[in-house]
Amino acid sequence: MNRLRLILSISALLLTFVSSMSAYGQSADGAKIHFRLIETQIDTEYLSNSYNLKLIEKLVSGRCRRIDSLSISAWSSPEGSPYLNASLAEKRAAALEELILQTSDGALNRDQIRTTHSAENWEGLLAAVREGYFRHDREKVIRILSDRSIGDETRKWRLKQLDGGYTWNFLYRRYMPVLRQAVITGISYSSFTPLVACLPTETMSGSAHRMPENSPGIALAYDGDDRETTDGGGFVFAVKTNLLYDAALVPNIGLEFHLGKGWAATAGWNCAWWDSDAVHRYWRVYGGEAEVRKYFGKTARKTVLSGHHLGLYGQAFTYDFELGGRGQISDFSYGGGIAYGYALPVGRSLNLDFCIGLGYLGGEYKIYDPEDGCYVWKETRQRHWMGPTKAEVSLVWVIGRKGPQWEKGGRR
Numbered sequence: 001m002n003r004l005r006l007i008l009s010i011s012a013l014l015l016t017f018v019s020s021m022s023a024y025g026q027s028a029d030g031a032k033i034h035f036r037l038i039e040t041q042i043d044t045e046y047l048s049n050s051y052n053l054k055l056i057e058k059l060v061s062g063r064c065r066r067i068d069s070l071s072i073s074a075w076s077s078p079e080g081s082p083y084l085n086a087s088l089a090e091k092r093a094a095a096l097e098e099l100i101l102q103t104s105d106g107a108l109n110r111d112q113i114r115t116t117h118s119a120e121n122w123e124g125l126l127a128a129v130r131e132g133y134f135r136h137d138r139e140k141v142i143r144i145l146s147d148r149s150i151g152d153e154t155r156k157w158r159l160k161q162l163d164g165g166y167t168w169n170f171l172y173r174r175y176m177p178v179l180r181q182a183v184i185t186g187i188s189y190s191s192f193t194p195l196v197a198c199l200p201t202e203t204m205s206g207s208a209h210r211m212p213e214n215s216p217g218i219a220l221a222y223d224g225d226d227r228e229t230t231d232g233g234g235f236v237f238a239v240k241t242n243l244l245y246d247a248a249l250v251p252n253i254g255l256e257f258h259l260g261k262g263w264a265a266t267a268g269w270n271c272a273w274w275d276s277d278a279v280h281r282y283w284r285v286y287g288g289e290a291e292v293r294k295y296f297g298k299t300a301r302k303t304v305l306s307g308h309h310l311g312l313y314g315q316a317f318t319y320d321f322e323l324g325g326r327g328q329i330s331d332f333s334y335g336g337g338i339a340y341g342y343a344l345p346v347g348r349s350l351n352l353d354f355c356i357g358l359g360y361l362g363g364e365y366k367i368y369d370p371e372d373g374c375y376v377w378k379e380t381r382q383r384h385w386m387g388p389t390k391a392e393v394s395l396v397w398v399i400g401r402k403g404p405q406w407e408k409g410g411r412r
Contacts, residue, residue: 031055031183032052034046034048035088035181038080040094056103067107069187070112070184070186071114071186072097073116073185074183075121075181076088076089077177078121083119085119092180095182097115126142128175128178128179129145130142135167141159166400237258238305238396239399240255240256240394240395242270250285253268253269258400263293263295264292264294266290269288270286270287272284273286282323285321290313291312293339294310295307295309305396305398306351312338314335315334327367327369329366333361333365335360335362336389337359337390338359339358351395351398353396355392357389362382363383364380364382
């Protein structure tokens with residue numbers, strides 16, 4: 001019995017000693033504060049700040065007040081001016097220092113706190129990309145971020161050239177918010193206080209608070225697909241032709257411009273001026289249309305100018321049709337309505353866009369008969385048509401978008 005008590009006592013002492021030694025000089029990675037863009041004030045509701053404020057309070061007060069020294073590092077995200085970023089990082093370090101001094105209730109003074117700051121958190125971005133970036137240009141991004149032979153401005157410029165600017169915009173939205181941070185990088189305790197007793201009991205939940213294993217202080221800003229979204233960076237537009245018009249021998253061309261957040265504006269023009277006087281056959285039409293549309297659905301969230309879309313359109317045109325008998329001619333006709341369609345990605349930069357429109361078609365037109373080499377007017381009518389007024393099966397070439405689900409040889 002005495003031997004058992006002795007063994008238990010020695011074991012307890014060893015556990016206490018190991019726990020205490022692990023606290024001395026212990027790193028406090030993960031105790032951090034995130035900052036909004038161009039902000040140096042602490043927002044308690046931003047990202048995981050509410051959790052980390054509790055963690056910081058536990059680390060610097062109560063049973064953990066016997067602190068010998070504490071280290072703080074702060075950064076800005078890489079976008080923007082290096083001079084502004086350096087100033088922001090310095091002020092963010094100062095903001096966390098003030099917070100710690102207030103939270104410690106006199107247990108710490110300014111001389112015990114060491115602060116450092118860096119203008120741009122490139123190391124944090126590299127760690128985050130290695131952990132959770134899986135787009136088609138992953139290796140290019142890692143190579144640029146890892147290249148120590150180039151300056152930061154050159155590094156930034158090279159990243160902005162990838163994918164017509166989309167890659168940089170993706171990095172900006174996905175990772176930059178969590179790179180603007182001030183972090184407690186280490187705490188040295190002057191007495192043997194087990195660090196485990198100082199940690200909060202709450203557990204973090206939700207993807208916005210998950211910490212990549214090998215990148216302290218970096219967390220994803222949101223949970224979502226790592227592939228492209230409709231708000232891709234850079235200037236994205238498309239050139240297209242309606243294959244139905246082409247089959248009807250009406251040459252046409254259209255342009256579509258990505259406006260952001262799934263919105264797009266499109267305009268098209270067609271012109272055919274075929275005639276055969278020997279048999280009185282005329283196939284003449286020219287005009288155009290414009291549409292504002294909104295893309296939505298899973299495909300639209302992944303790839304710019306793709307997926308389901310709804311739009312409002314307007315049309316204006318003139319025509320002269322006569323196929324060997326009675327003909328019709330209109331100097332001006334017009335229409336408009338609501339369109340629904342689906343743009344199907346069929347290649348890295350190609351879509352097939354299927355679209356149908358329902359609305360109104362109106363305008364004045366004349367009926368005539370070809371007689372003895374002349375065209376005899378018969379009557380003038382007004383057109384008032386309600387129903388389908390638009391049909392498209394368009395081949396679309398998207399410029400500035402490179403869908404990550406497509407590689408050479410087919411789909412990934």
